[in-house]
Amino acid sequence: MQPERQTLLMVGGIAGLLVLSSVVVALLKTRQPKGKINPVIANLDARVNAWWVMVAIFAVALFTGGLGSVILFGFTSFFAMREFVTLAPTKSADHRGLFWAFFIILPAQYYWVAAQWYGLFAIFIPVYAFLFIPIRCALAGDAERFLERTRKCNGPLWSAFTS
Amino acid sequence: MTLIADLAAGLIRLACGVRALPQSAVPDGSCIFFANHSSHLDFALIWAALPSAQRRRTRPVAGRDYWDKTAARRWIACRCFRAVLIERQKVTVASNPMEPMLAALDAGASLIVFPEGTRSLDGRLQPFKAGLYHMTKARPALPLVPIWLDNLNRILPKGEFLAVPLIASVAAGAALHFDPAESKPGFLARVQSALSALQRN
Numbered sequence: 001m002q003p004e005r006q007t008l009l010m011v012g013g014i015a016g017l018l019v020l021s022s023v024v025v026a027l028l029k030t031r032q033p034k035g036k037i038n039p040v041i042a043n044l045d046a047r048v049n050a051w052w053v054m055v056a057i058f059a060v061a062l063f064t065g066g067l068g069s070v071i072l073f074g075f076t077s078f079f080a081m082r083e084f085v086t087l088a089p090t091k092s093a094d095h096r097g098l099f100w101a102f103f104i105i106l107p108a109q110y111y112w113v114a115a116q117w118y119g120l121f122a123i124f125i126p127v128y129a130f131l132f133i134p135i136r137c138a139l140a141g142d143a144e145r146f147l148e149r150t151r152k153c154n155g156p157l158w159s160a161f162t163s
Numbered sequence: 164m165t166l167i168a169d170l171a172a173g174l175i176r177l178a179c180g181v182r183a184l185p186q187s188a189v190p191d192g193s194c195i196f197f198a199n200h201s202s203h204l205d206f207a208l209i210w211a212a213l214p215s216a217q218r219r220r221t222r223p224v225a226g227r228d229y230w231d232k233t234a235a236r237r238w239i240a241c242r243c244f245r246a247v248l249i250e251r252q253k254v255t256v257a258s259n260p261m262e263p264m265l266a267a268l269d270a271g272a273s274l275i276v277f278p279e280g281t282r283s284l285d286g287r288l289q290p291f292k293a294g295l296y297h298m299t300k301a302r303p304a305l306p307l308v309p310i311w312l313d314n315l316n317r318i319l320p321k322g323e324f325l326a327v328p329l330i331a332s333v334a335a336g337a338a339l340h341f342d343p344a345e346s347k348p349g350f351l352a353r354v355q356s357a358l359s360a361l362q363r364n
Contacts, residue, residue, distance in 0.1 A: 078328075082180070086330040092284070092320045098327045 011059050018055060021048045067114060074110035081106065081160035088152040093142030097133045101157045105129045109161060125161055130154050165219070172218060175211035179204070179318065180330035186214045188335045193220065193273050194306045197295055199358060200277035201286050201316030204326070209275050209310055210244060212333040222267055223275040226251040247274065261297060268302055278354070286316040288359050291351045299341045299350070306338035307354060311361035334361045 025045050032038060061072040085098060105125070112121035134150040176183060189196075198209060206223035213221055223240075227248040230240040240246040247267050249260035264274060276298070278291040299307060313332040319325075336357055342350070 082328050082330060085327070086314065090317065092316070092323075095317075095320055095323055095327060096325075099325050102328055 007062060011055075011062065014055055018048065018052055021051075070110055070114045074107070077106060077110070077160040078102070081156045084156035084159060085152075088156065090152050091142065091144075091149060093140035094137050094149055094153050096140060097137040097153050100136055101129070101133060101153060105133075105157060106160070125158055129157060133157070165215075168218070169215055172211035172215070175207055178328065179208055179211075179315075181208060181212055181333050184212050184214060184333065184335050189213060189217055189308055190306050190338055191217070193268060193271050194308055194338065195268070195295075195298065196221070196273065196275045196308045196310050197278050197354065197358065198275065198310040198312055199283065199286075199288050200279050200281065201283045201312070202319045202321070203282075204315050204319050204331075205277065205282075205312055206244065206246075206275050208312060208315065208331060208333060217273060220271060221273040221275060222247050224249055224264055224277075226281075228252050247272075251280070260294070261301065264298055265301055268298075268305065278351075282321045283316065284321055286314075288355065291355050293347060293351065295354065296347050296350050303341040303343065306340060308338050309336040309354065309358040309361060310334070311336070311358060313363065332363075334363075336361050 025041070025048050028041050029037065029045070032041065057072065061068040081102065090098060109121060109124055109129075112124060133153050134146075137150060137153060138146065172183075196209060198205060206225070210218055210221060210223065223244050223246045225240050225246040225248055228251050230236050230246060230248055240248065247263050249263060250258040251260070254260060264276075267274060276295060278295040279289040280292040280294075281289075283289050295307075299305070311334045313334075314329055315331050318327055318329050318331060339354055339357055345353070
């Protein structure tokens with residue numbers, strides 16, 4: 001896929017701003033006494049470097065066409081879901097259900113997206129996954145606060161994909 | 164070998180979302196790390212989170228009845244982590260669990276011990292066994308470092324073999340020392356409360 005002129009202009013503009021920021025940071029650093037760096041400048045330096053990494057990742061995703069973006073969003077969903085489930089107090093009976101959500105349902109969902117199978121990826125999580133995961137959790141044999149726990153397993157999957 | 168070990172430690176930390184402990188958080192020399200136990204990943208994560216000089220001398224203490232059972236478990240315990248295997252069930256004079264641990268400490272190693280004796284199912288701290296007291300009494304100069312592990316019982320609970328990629332955390336407390344004036348229950352209560360004080364909530 002040939003990137004459009006506007007995309008190129010946008011990425012070029014951002015890269016130009018970053019080059020300018022990096023030059024400013026380098027100049028500020030040379031004006032500091034040896035071996036001692038002002039914490040504000042150290043913080044600015046770290047932020048500019050982090051922006052370089054973020055812009056590089058987005059640029060790669062943009063210029064590899066659809067597939068790069070799908071992979072990037074797949075990983076983003078995975079890490080978002082990881083944060084979410086870490087904070088949600090799940091029980092040990094949810095373990096197998098969560099394993100399915102992380103390693104089978106989420107990758108399958110992004111595979112349908114990459115294959116552009118709209119009919120399936122539009123309903124895969126809200127219909128099939130939301131039916132399957134509670135069944136898998138129920139098979140673990142723990143009925144205590146089942147509906148609440150089901151929400152804790154299903155919710156992250158939906159939020160991770162839609163956000 | 165060091166490169167492979169550092170790489171493996173980095174991968175374990177990445178998988179569990181944990182940062183390495185800073186050099187200042189643990190003693191430089193030989194010491195005894197004691198931690199709460201809820202998962203097979205516990206000792207791997209402590210090992211991975213230690214600063215690399217301390218990691219090279221650290222050996223986990225594990226139950227022979229479990230880790231010597233199959234060739235795969237033996238390989239993980241003895242070859243990968245150089246575990247000190249101890250008898251838990253048929254303890255006789257000939258198989259005193261204290262001897263291999265003291266021998267390892269005398270050779271300059273640090274040990275990772277789980278004083279609860281087995282993995283907790285719900286992640287709560289269980290009462291300590293007396294082994295830590297006897298070991299510290301035999302080598303009173305060694306510092307005792309409490310390490311609290313969070314969330315590992317959710318990542319790989321007892322009885323499961325597949326891990327879920329949640330974020331764990333490792334916290335090391337200030338080193339404790341043996342006090343000859345203290346009774347056994349007093350010592351165990353003190354070290355246990357030092358460990359539970361590291362819990363975040």
